Amino acid sequence: MSLIFYYLRKLFTVLKNEVIVLPSRVVVVLFFLFLLLLPVFTEDPYLLRIFTLTSIFAILAASWDLLSGFTGQMNFGHALFFGVGAYGAALLNRHANIPPWGTIPIGALGSVLAGLIIGIPCLRLRGTYLALTTLAFPIILMGIVFALPNLTGGELGISGIARLAGSRVANYYIAAVTMLGLCTVMWKVTDSNTGIIFHAIREDELAVRAAGINTTRYKLLAFCLSGFFAGISGGLYAHFMRIAGPSTLEVSMSFQVVIWAIFGGIVTIYGPVGAVFVLFPLLELLRFWQEYRTLVFAGVVLLILLYMPDGLFPWLRDKIETECPRCKIRNVAIRDTCRVCTAPLD
Amino acid sequence: MGLVLNIIISGLISGSVYALLAIGFSLVFGVARIVNIAHTAFYMVAAYCIYFVSQKMGFDPMGGVAAAVVLVTLLGMISYKIFINPIREHEGAVLIATIALAIALQEIMLLKFTGTYLSVPSLVKGYFLILGVKVFYQQLLTFCVALGIMAGLWVLLMRTKLGLAIRSTAQDKEVANLMGINEARIALITMGISVGLAALSGAVVVPLAILEPHMWLHPLIMMMAVVVLGGLGSLKGSFIGAFILGFAEALVVFLAPMGAFLKGSVALSIMILVLLIRPEGLFGVSFEEER
Numbered sequence: 001m002s003l004i005f006y007y008l009r010k011l012f013t014v015l016k017n018e019v020i021v022l023p024s025r026v027v028v029v030l031f032f033l034f035l036l037l038l039p040v041f042t043e044d045p046y047l048l049r050i051f052t053l054t055s056i057f058a059i060l061a062a063s064w065d066l067l068s069g070f071t072g073q074m075n076f077g078h079a080l081f082f083g084v085g086a087y088g089a090a091l092l093n094r095h096a097n098i099p100p101w102g103t104i105p106i107g108a109l110g111s112v113l114a115g116l117i118i119g120i121p122c123l124r125l126r127g128t129y130l131a132l133t134t135l136a137f138p139i140i141l142m143g144i145v146f147a148l149p150n151l152t153g154g155e156l157g158i159s160g161i162a163r164l165a166g167s168r169v170a171n172y173y174i175a176a177v178t179m180l181g182l183c184t185v186m187w188k189v190t191d192s193n194t195g196i197i198f199h200a201i202r203e204d205e206l207a208v209r210a211a212g213i214n215t216t217r218y219k220l221l222a223f224c225l226s227g228f229f230a231g232i233s234g235g236l237y238a239h240f241m242r243i244a245g246p247s248t249l250e251v252s253m254s255f256q257v258v259i260w261a262i263f264g265g266i267v268t269i270y271g272p273v274g275a276v277f278v279l280f281p282l283l284e285l286l287r288f289w290q291e292y293r294t295l296v297f298a299g300v301v302l303l304i305l306l307y308m309p310d311g312l313f314p315w316l317r318d319k320i321e322t323e324c325p326r327c328k329i330r331n332v333a334i335r336d337t338c339r340v341c342t343a344p345l346d
Numbered sequence: 347m348g349l350v351l352n353i354i355i356s357g358l359i360s361g362s363v364y365a366l367l368a369i370g371f372s373l374v375f376g377v378a379r380i381v382n383i384a385h386t387a388f389y390m391v392a393a394y395c396i397y398f399v400s401q402k403m404g405f406d407p408m409g410g411v412a413a414a415v416v417l418v419t420l421l422g423m424i425s426y427k428i429f430i431n432p433i434r435e436h437e438g439a440v441l442i443a444t445i446a447l448a449i450a451l452q453e454i455m456l457l458k459f460t461g462t463y464l465s466v467p468s469l470v471k472g473y474f475l476i477l478g479v480k481v482f483y484q485q486l487l488t489f490c491v492a493l494g495i496m497a498g499l500w501v502l503l504m505r506t507k508l509g510l511a512i513r514s515t516a517q518d519k520e521v522a523n524l525m526g527i528n529e530a531r532i533a534l535i536t537m538g539i540s541v542g543l544a545a546l547s548g549a550v551v552v553p554l555a556i557l558e559p560h561m562w563l564h565p566l567i568m569m570m571a572v573v574v575l576g577g578l579g580s581l582k583g584s585f586i587g588a589f590i591l592g593f594a595e596a597l598v599v600f601l602a603p604m605g606a607f608l609k610g611s612v613a614l615s616i617m618i619l620v621l622l623i624r625p626e627g628l629f630g631v632s633f634e635e636e637r
Binding site for chain 1: 433440441452567568607609611612614618627
C-alpha cells in the first residue's frame with residue numbers, strides 16, 4: 001500500500017517539477033491523454049478512422065526522421081519500407097494465415113532486410129546522390145509487383161486481409177498505442193549514445209570516423225531501425241485498410257513522408273509526428289472542397305516554409321521557450337531567471 | 347530488322363528528351379545547389395500551354411511553342427524568386443518547397459484541364475519508310491531539335507561571357523562572387539535557362555506524348571536517374587547517361603514480356619549497378635569539399 005503511495009507521490013513530484021514547468025512537455029502529456037481518451041468521448045467511426053490512419057502515418061514520418069533527419073542520409077524512397085511492410089504482412093496473412101500480431105513484425109523484418117539491401121550500395125553515396133538513388137528502389141519494386149500479378153495481385157493489390165482487430169475502437173487503440181510506444185522508443189534511441197553518434201554523422205562524418213567510430217555500421221543500423229519502424233506502420237496500414245496495393249510504393253508516398261517530416265521540423269522526432277497530426281486531418285477537413293484540397297495543401301506547405309524554414313514545431317518551441325545561456329536548460333519564455341541556476345535570461 | 351530499327355528510334359527519341367531535361371536539372375543543381383523536383387512539372391505545364399494556345403485559342407502550333415517557352419520560363423523565374431530564393435540556405439526546405447510547387451502545378455492543371463487524356467497533333471505530318479519501319483517526320487523533328495538545342499546550350503556555356511559566369515559560379519560560388527560575378531543574378535538566370543530547357547523539351551515531346559496532369563512523374567524519375575548515372579554537374583555525363591537509359595528502356599519495352607511495366611525498373615537497376623562500381627557516376631566530378 002505504502003509502495004503505491006510512494007509511486008503516486010513520485011509521479012506527482014515529477015509532474016510538478018519536470019512537466020508543468022515547460023509548456024512543450026505539458027503539450028506532450030496532453031497529446032498522450034487526448035489520444036488515449038478520445039474514444040471515451042466520441043465513437044464517431046469517421047473520426048476514429050482518421051485518427052487511426054494519422055497514427056499509422058505518424059510512425060512512418062518519425063521513422064524517416066530517424067534515418068534522414070538524424071544521420072542526414074536523405075532517403076527519397078521511404079515508401080519502399082512502407083510497401084515491403086504492407087506487402088509482407090499481406091502475403092503472410094493471405095498465404096500462411098498468420099494473424100496480424102504475427103504478420104506485422106515479420107513484415108517489418110522484411111523491411112529491415114530491404115534496409116540492408118538498399119543500405120549497402122547506398123552507403124557509398126552521399127547527399128544528393130543518395131537522395132536521387134533511393135528514389136529508384138520503390139519504383140524498381142513496383143515494376144516487379146506489376147510483373148508478377150499472380151503473387152502480388154498486380155495493379156489491384158492483395159485484398160481480403162484479416163482485420164487488425166474486431167471493433168473500430170480496438171483498431172484505434174492498437175494504432176494509437178503502437179504509435180505512442182514506437183515514437184517514444186525512437187525518441188529514446190535518438191537520445192541514447194547511438195542517437196548521439198547518428199547526429200554526429202550528420203554534422204561531420206569525417207570527424208566521427210576520426211574518433212574511431214565505424215560510421216558505416218552506424219549508418220546501416222540507422223537504415224535497419226528506420227526500415228523496421230516504417231515496416232510496422234506499413235503492416236498496420238495493410239491490416240487496417242485490408243488491402244496492400246501498389247499505391248503504398250508510389251513516388252507520391254515517398255514525397256508525402258518527406259513533406260510531413262520537413263514541415264514538422266527534422267532532427268526532433270516529435271516534429272514529424274506533430275506534422276502528420278496537423279496535415280493529415282487538415283487534408284480530411286478540406287474534403288468538402290474536393291478539387292482544391294491538394295492545391296491548398298501544397299499552398300500551406302509553401303507558405304509555412306517561407307516563414308519557418310526549420311519546420312513548424314521547432315519554430316513554435318522557440319517562441320514559447322528560451323534556453324538558459326549558462327546551464328543550457330530550457331525555460332518558459334516569460335521567466336526572467338533560469339529555473340535551475342537562476343541566471344538571468346534575456 | 348524492323349525491331350532493331352524500332353528500338354533505335356524509340357531509344358534515340360526518349361534519350362534526347364531525357365538529355366534535355368537532365369541537362370537543365372543538372373545546370374541549376376551545379377550553379378545554385380537546388381534539387382529542383384518541380385523541373386519536370388514545368389515541362390508538363392509547357393505541354394499544356396502548347397495545347398491551350400494551339401488547340402483552344404486556335405493559334406499556329408509554332409506560336410504555341412514560343413508562347414509556352416516564354417511563359418513557362420517567366421513562371422519558373424517568378425516561382426524561384428518567391429518560393430525558393432528566400433529559403434536557399436535550408437537544403438531540406440528547398441527540397442519540399444519544390445515538391446510542393448510541383449504538386450501545386452499539377453493540381454492547377456488538373457483543375458483547368460481535368461484529368462482526361464489530351465493530345466496535340468504533330469507539327470509536321472507524314473512519315474517515310476526505312477526497311478519497312480514507319481519513321482514519322484515528327485520523330486525526326488523532335489530528335490533534331492533536341493540535338494540543336496543541346497548544341498546551342500554548348501555554345502552558350504562555352505563561348506559566351508554569361509556561360510563563363512555560370513560555369514565559374516558552379517565551380518566555386520565564393521570566388522566567383524569575389525571576381526565580381528553577381529551570384530544571385532546568375533542563379534536566377536540559370537534557373538530561367540533550366541526551366542526554359544524543360545519547356546522546350548515539353549514542346550518537342552508533346553506531339554508524341556499523351557497529356558495528363560501526372561505526366562511529369564515518369565520523366566522526373568528517369569531524369570534523376572540520368573543525372574545520377576552521368577554524374578551530378580557533368581553535362582557530358584547527362585548526355586551519355588540519357589541515351590544509355592533511353593536505349594535500356596526501349597530494349598525492355600520491345601524485347602521483354604510485360605516490358606511496359608518493367609521499363610523503369612530495368613533502367614533504374616542499370617543506374618544502381620553503375621553506382622556500385624563508380625559512386626560518383628560515369629563522368630561525375632567529386633566535390634571534395636562537400637564530402
